[in-house]
Amino acid sequence: MKDELDISLLERRVDELIRTVDRLRDENLSLREQQTSLLTERSKLLEKTELARTRVEAMIHRIKSMEQG
Numbered sequence: 001m002k003d004e005l006d007i008s009l010l011e012r013r014v015d016e017l018i019r020t021v022d023r024l025r026d027e028n029l030s031l032r033e034q035q036t037s038l039l040t041e042r043s044k045l046l047e048k049t050e051l052a053r054t055r056v057e058a059m060i061h062r063i064k065s066m067e068q069g
Helices: 002-068
Strands: none
Touching: none
């Protein structure tokens, strides 16, 4: 009887462990996808920032040229 209870408890714990591993695997995959998405977004934002900086610098240069001319 005791052995059956021990085996039953062990089975429940193994089942719980399997569910935990599955949940963590899914969470890990989701986090990796989110990381990839955020890195892509960051890259795009850096490009936009650089483009804006270049445009602002060009406008400043044109304004200074107009003031001198």
